[in-house]
Amino acid sequence: MNVSVSPPALRSASRQLAPVDQVATLLLAMGKPAAGRLLKYFEPDEIKRITHSASRLGAVSPDQVDTVVESFAEEFASGASLVGTVQEVEKLLTGLLPADQVADILAEVRGNANRSVWERMATVSESVLASYLVKEHPQTAALILSKVKPAIAAKVMGHLPLPVRNTVMRRMLTFKPVTDDVMQAVERALHEDFLVNGSRNSGADTHAKMADIINKMDRQQMDEALTSLADSRPKSVEILKGLLFTFDDIVKLAPRARTTLFDAVPNDRLVLALKGTDAEFRTVVLSALSARVRRMVEHELNGGEPAAQRDVMEARRSITDLAMDMAGRGEIEINPGGEDEALIR
Numbered sequence: 001m002n003v004s005v006s007p008p009a010l011r012s013a014s015r016q017l018a019p020v021d022q023v024a025t026l027l028l029a030m031g032k033p034a035a036g037r038l039l040k041y042f043e044p045d046e047i048k049r050i051t052h053s054a055s056r057l058g059a060v061s062p063d064q065v066d067t068v069v070e071s072f073a074e075e076f077a078s079g080a081s082l083v084g085t086v087q088e089v090e091k092l093l094t095g096l097l098p099a100d101q102v103a104d105i106l107a108e109v110r111g112n113a114n115r116s117v118w119e120r121m122a123t124v125s126e127s128v129l130a131s132y133l134v135k136e137h138p139q140t141a142a143l144i145l146s147k148v149k150p151a152i153a154a155k156v157m158g159h160l161p162l163p164v165r166n167t168v169m170r171r172m173l174t175f176k177p178v179t180d181d182v183m184q185a186v187e188r189a190l191h192e193d194f195l196v197n198g199s200r201n202s203g204a205d206t207h208a209k210m211a212d213i214i215n216k217m218d219r220q221q222m223d224e225a226l227t228s229l230a231d232s233r234p235k236s237v238e239i240l241k242g243l244l245f246t247f248d249d250i251v252k253l254a255p256r257a258r259t260t261l262f263d264a265v266p267n268d269r270l271v272l273a274l275k276g277t278d279a280e281f282r283t284v285v286l287s288a289l290s291a292r293v294r295r296m297v298e299h300e301l302n303g304g305e306p307a308a309q310r311d312v313m314e315a316r317r318s319i320t321d322l323a324m325d326m327a328g329r330g331e332i333e334i335n336p337g338g339e340d341e342a343l344i345r
Contacts, residue, residue: 207240261323273316
């Protein structure tokens with residue numbers, strides 16, 4: 001029996017089932033004795049495909065079961081509903097196949113299901129995920145961050161507003177056991193929001209897009225934009241502040257991150273960006289440079305000609321954009337914090 005051969009088209013199902021999903025539905029509805037007589041005609045790879053489909057099938061309505069049964073010209077009682085899960089598949093295969101083969105199949109299915117959510121969440125931008133979590137209940141946010149890799153959770157934490165971050169961390173320390181139903185609901189939501197729709201993963205989240213726009217404004221425009229938004233959307237402003245990274249935020253980077261960043265910045269651009277900054281800010285930046293480069297930059301700053309403000313702002317913006325790009329590639333970590341401090345470029 002070849003799974004790739006499509007059964008007759010479903011006529012009244014509320015959702016479209018792929019051919020392999022129809023086969024999985026039929027076998028689950030048939031039960032072990034009848035399904036066992038059919039499974040012996042499948043190849044191992046086909047059994048794996050059916051098992052993977054059945055484990056992710058979810059709820060199938062009575063009408064859908066009836067339609068699948070009719071499409072295979074089999075005689076079934078109407079109104080039989082079922083729920084396809086890994087546990088149901090395990091019951092179906094146990095006794096029909098050797099125990100080691102069942103174990104291999106289920107291990108692969110469980111592994112694929114896990115990778116489809118938590119491991120693939122590693123591809124989501126930290127700022128986008130933070131924007132998503134801010135809108136969720138703190139307990140949900142804490143659960144999600146406890147399941148992703150620690151390095152990813154740390155980066156996401158850095159983008160959360162300080163009050164939200166503290167609340168989430170407290171909840172992570174006081175977790176109680178989570179039921180399978182709750183975990184499955186969270187995984188389904190993440191799968192739909194990030195892995196199916198993909199809108200957030202591609203950066204289409206409104207707060208992430210707006211933060212990217214504001215990041216490219218000059219100081220006056222940025223202040224005006226945030227002030228205007230604060231009057232009508234104060235919560236959105238808090239989210240945006242957690243996503244923004246400005247030139248002044250460079251002093252908040254870890255020393256190693258600052259060194260990595262400025263190693264990639266041309267000296268003339270750095271000199272231009274530092275014009276007009278205060279002594280304390282300069283000291284922090286210069287400490288990230290090698291002794292030779294530091295002497296060159298200090299010499300240019302002390303004896304150079306004044307620069308146009310537009311050129312200074314463009315140099316600062318280019319360094320900020322570079323920092324964001326490097327953070328996106330995982331070369332440095334950005335932690336702008338969540339304090340309500342003035343945002344100065």
